[in-house]
Amino acid sequence: MGPRRDPATPKASARGRAAGAKVVEALIDKVAGRYRALVVLGAGTGMRQGECFGLTIDRIDFLRRTLRVDRQLVLVPSQPAFLAPPKTSASHRTIPLPRVVVEEPAEHVRQFPITHPDGLVFTDDDGRALRRTAFSLLVWRPLVAGVGAPHGTGFHDLRHYFASLLIRHGESVKTVQTRLEHATAAETLDTYSHRWPDSDDRTREAVDQVLGPTTDRKERSGAEPDDLRSALGRAEVVDGVDELLARDGLGMCPGPPGNLRPDHRTWTDAKQRS
The missing domain is CATH 1.10.443.10 (Intergrase catalytic core)
Structure with a gap:
């Protein structure tokens, strides 16, 4: 038995x-x-x-x-x-x-x-x-x-x-809960807690990003203009999920993300700020 x-x-x-x-x-x-x-x-x-x-x-x-x-x-x-x-x-x-x-x-x-x-x-x-x-x-x-x-x-x-796609690309428990219409965050964690990165790995990454070699810090934090679209995709789940889906093989999304609502940052504005 x-x-x-x-x-x-x-x-x-x-x-x-x-x-x-x-x-x-x-x-x-x-x-x-x-x-x-x-x-x-x-x-x-x-x-x-x-x-x-x-x-x-x-x-x-x-x-x-x-x-x-x-x-x-x-x-x-x-x-x-x-x-x-x-x-x-x-x-x-x-x-x-x-x-x-x-x-x-x-x-x-x-x-x-x-x-x-x-x-x-x-x-x-x-x-x-x-x-x-x-x-x-x-x-x-x-x-x-x-x-x-x-x-x-x-x-x-x-x-x-x-x-798992949202979790793998850094979305919070609250965001995943909302997207999956779970009644509580506890329900989300009960189902998907095994998919979030281990806290030990997050601790190592956080310290490495701040105290690591100068060249490594520049590579991690110094987004060049060509990388800005990827950075914005991580910041906005609405405009970002299509990028994530494209990278995971669901199709290609040529061109910059659109301006869906007035409070969304547009690609043009982001380029000007850079």
């Missing part, structure tokens, strides 16, 4: 197993055209499958690059699919869309015009709402097998991928 698991230790499935960047890139490259934007949306926003399935065209603001989540698609056996409020009250949110993500739904609706009476963005070949079981059997499982992804890789692993 094996050792008993400490009840305080989350099960492996609850600790945010994330699909790797190469797996996500392979999924996007291989998925059928009708579902490409769906996979990009899951990986680039952390939205749940039901929220993605229930996305309607009126919830996307292509100009401001935002997406409003206030509904999800609910499926009941032997009944038509219908829209209902999301999982929790914290799930009501407005998501900032990176450029690489917002371009995919725009291209999707151009190729596959909206025909569903509720305005659903993603439907099957017959224009009907996606059903979880059929999508899994006919689309997702063959896709996962086709790219050689680990057995059991699910759509929800795209959400974990998004979380």
Whole structure:
């Protein structure tokens, strides 16, 4: 008989197993055209499958690059699919869309015009709402097998991928909590604490940056104009996530980040200040 698991230790499935960047890139490259934007949306926003399935065209603001989540698609056996409020009250949110993500739904609706009476963005070949079981059997499982992804890789692993991407690039617990609409920061830490850098490593890095050799300090802190865009991407998660996604293989984002709101720093202003 094996050792008993400490009840305080989350099960492996609850600790945010994330699909790797190469797996996500392979999924996007291989998925059928009708579902490409769906996979990009899951990986680039952390939205749940039901929220993605229930996305309607009126919830996307292509100009401001935002997406409003206030509904999800609910499926009941032997009944038509219908829209209902999301999982929790914290799930009501407005998501900032990176450029690489917002371009995919725009291209999707151009190729596959909206025909569903509720305005659903993603439907099957017959224009009907996606059903979880059929999508899994006919689309997702063959896709996962086709790219050689680990057995059991699910759509929800795209959400974990998004979380791990933010953590890997220095976002705070509060930011990750907000993006994943967790009710509390404790929920975020319970799921993803194993992905944050070790405090010992942070201590070493902090001291090295200040007291290390002069050449090392200059390399770490002296951002040249060509590196400024990367620095700004770390400072603003809204304009930064598209950079991070691009670097992780979800697409290319040529050109500087846009000025989404008046309080955002524009590329031109940043260049002038440098």
